[in-house]
Amino acid sequence: MVDAGPVKILVIKQTSLGDVLHATAILRSIRKAYPTAQLAFLTSTTAADILRYNPRIDELLLFDRYRVKRDWWRHPAWVLRHILETMQVVRREQYDLVVDLQGSWKTVIFLWAARARRRLVKGRWWFAEQFRQPQLHAIQEMEGVLGLAGIAPASRSLEIFVSDSERGAITTRLDELGLAGRKLALFSPMTRWQTKNWPLENFVSLAGKLPDDWFVVLTGSEAQRASLNALTECLSSGRAACLAGQLTLLEFSELVGRADLVVTGDSFPMHLAAAQDRPLVALFGPTDESRVGPLGIGTVVRADVECRRCYRRARCDRRCIEKITVDQVLAAVNRATT
Structure with missing residues (x-):
């Protein structure tokens, strides 16, 4: 399925570290379905190293989620500026598919802001196609979100890459x-x-x-x-x-x-x-x-x-x-x- 689907895809998963590592199995599935797609991933600054050397990602976008959580009342101007700047980064591209594998407010604001032909979300957000079955294993629930786009699971093996x-x-x-x-x-x-x-x-x-x-x-x-x-x-x-x-x-x-x-x-x-x-x-x-x-x-x-x-x-x-x-x-x- 090389040319039959999305050309530009954005995946959103910010926390926690183990959950972001779980998402690497989902990246494998997306890459198998769309090997030539331009694939971006938005995550938190604390989880960035999990994906830093991942060869399946073309662009890594970062959001300082924990500083936002810590400083929203002490430095509200910085928090608002950082959110708006991250939104601008997300909106640089016109995505064919945006997939939010988290579904919290700190992620869906970017799902909502993205210029996207199609939006998928884990959870119950009215503006996107939804999947939510929390009784499933975390990886299986993320696979259910992908299933909305007809993307089949390729592997449940997790991946992390290091350098010399x-x-x-x-x-x-x-x-x-x-x-x-x-x-x-x-x-x-x-x-x-x-x-x-x-x-x-x-x-x-x-x-x-x-x-x-x-x-x-x-x-x-x-x-x-x-x-x-x-x-x-x-x-x-x-x-x-x-x-x-x-x-x-x-x-x-x-x-x-x-x-x-x-x-x-x-x-x-x-x-x-x-x-x-x-x-x-x-x-x-x-x-x-x-x-x-x-x-x-x-x-x-x-x-x-x-x-x-x-x-x-x-x-x-x-x-x-x-x-x-x-x-x-x-x-x-x-x-x-x-």
Whole structure:
């Protein structure tokens, strides 16, 4: 279907990091259907690196979504100017098809503003063709949006690309850690939701139960660095290191790609491990693995308790994630690595 459809296509997906990574599967489907199309992608500045080297995209457009969220009341003039400037960038082209895979107000303003012959949206917005089935997996729901344009799913595999710079940086890091002949276990214990965090002391216990030929690297954000450094100090000397806050997004992606094991919660590292087909143990609490979990890869672990998938960020009365035992996770690790 080379010349039978849209010539210029804009895809909109701003957050979160894992959801933007999910959208790379959708890009594969669009490219298969329209290999010669001019394909642009509008995302947030924080997610830009996920798509920076993606060969399926011709143009990457950026919107500083989180600064808008943070500064709308402190710097309203800047926020309004930034929104209008981004709209102008979007309106430079006459698109044949614009696809909003998010459907929030911070994305539909650009869907609405775009000069487009056809608009598709995930959600219920009156000015566009709509698809909304939140009970589906996130990737399947995005595929449903594409289906409105007759675009069939090509693959559900996720993609992220790095440069030689990131490869070289991680090679240097691993050499400095002295990992020669040892297996790399990557632990990313902390997520953005307190209710999705397995207790840190459990990660310490898990690391202590791994065979001696494993080396544990702890990763996270700069804000999480102090807590993760303290965790590292609880482990045997020469068996662990903390790289929290020390890696760019793409360096972190390269590190995940070299891991022999990834243990994490429902988070961006989980999706990165799935994208790179690494042995994965994903710990789930208040979120629904059938909607946001890895598709066809990895081992999902949740506590043997009645869980409502409450999606509460700050407090879960049942504290489901805390009831996952170290032995459960260790058994999952053994299955994932053998």
